[in-house]
Amino acid sequence: MPQKWLVGVDLGGTATKLGITDDNGKMIHKWEIPTDVSNEGKNITGQIAYSIQQKLAETGLQKHDVKGIGIGAPGPADPETGVISEAVNLGWKCEYSLKEILEAETSLPVFVDNDANCAALGEMWKGAGSGSKDLVCVTLGTGVGGGIIANGQIVHGKNGAAGEIGHIISVAAGGASCNCGKTGCLETIASATGIVRLAYEQLAAQGQTGQLAGIHSKLGRLSAKDIFDSAKSNDTAAITVIDTVSLHLGIALANIANTLNPEKIIVGGGVSMAGDILLDPLRKYFTMYSFPRVAQSSEVTLATLGNDAGVIGASWLVKNGF
The missing domain is CATH 3.30.420.40 (ATPase, nucleotide binding domain)
Structure with a gap:
């Protein structure tokens, strides 16, 4: 069965870190973009989608090579709905449907959680834990x-x-x-x-x-x-x-x-x-x-x-x- 790549996104108020890993968590590509928090953060998902598209084109990967996108965002997250209840540093002052919006912009499955939760999962999977x-x-x-x-x-x-x-x-x-x-x-x-x-x-x-x-x-x-x-x-x-x-x-x-x-x-x-x-x-x-x-x-x-x-x-x- 062909390798399916995983895209990880760590969304911060100043910078957004992105990476492509294999199924074992080995980082194949990683990069960073500034986070555009203007206009109440409405440009953020489009910016992420565009950056992922550009990286796939650079590396010769196709969307069908990607299993999905995981994203950690600041603020309380509902992993089932993919809604961030509030993220003031991003300009999201009320519930923001991060999963739904990013899936629409990338045509890929999106999985959402809190950024600190994602850091904990990373350390459990491949780090000190x-x-x-x-x-x-x-x-x-x-x-x-x-x-x-x-x-x-x-x-x-x-x-x-x-x-x-x-x-x-x-x-x-x-x-x-x-x-x-x-x-x-x-x-x-x-x-x-x-x-x-x-x-x-x-x-x-x-x-x-x-x-x-x-x-x-x-x-x-x-x-x-x-x-x-x-x-x-x-x-x-x-x-x-x-x-x-x-x-x-x-x-x-x-x-x-x-x-x-x-x-x-x-x-x-x-x-x-x-x-x-x-x-x-x-x-x-x-x-x-x-x-x-x-x-x-x-x-x-x-x-x-x-x-x-x-x-x-x-x-x-x-x-x-x-």
Whole structure:
């Protein structure tokens, strides 16, 4: 039987990552396009369809060679209907029939899920979670996302909003405002944006001394990478920030693990690129706040697929007909 190729799409507010994989999840082609969020995001699906058409033409593949398109999008997703209930960063402020629209524009079967769920599936299939059927994936980027897999299946919940780890309340009173409309969410602490906010607060409290303060003084701004780099150089303010982030993230993940007892908790997203400077204190707090038997059986580890996780997970949707 001829090889049927899988197309995976990881739809983001700034960029959209696309890839073509074989039936075993091996990436054959991958590329990226900017996401056009103008006109309330109405150009996005046409842009994706055109890009896929162009790539097929470049590679000599035909539509009949493609089994389907899997796509992960931000926001609660209903995998049965392919509807995204809301994705403000894309301009979709109400229910958006992503499956129906993209199928009409590509004449191919389309399978839809949340982007963090797709990242979790990718790590389960070909990444740090390979061989595991029970895992939690948390993505630390501009925001904080999450995907929960139980017995090899994504947990969606009643209306597709399961796994919103970033909106666990970490600061019950006096917390920072979150984009979701609440205050004190984990996302306001453990996202790249939250880490930078904590750094500004720390510098204001301790005074403008040290490496991190020097970077701020020179550039007039900070990034999460600046903070982790400064911590590696033993900057006091940066170390304090990372300890605070690790504490809150460790408590949140411990509570999730105490509920689910996953085999692995996989930490991905741009912030995870910091490596052991984040992972070591995170593991310390996770162990401290986990039920002892959970701490013994649930491993906290870094994602291994990087930016490919969402694309590979979206391809998994096609392979398995979800």
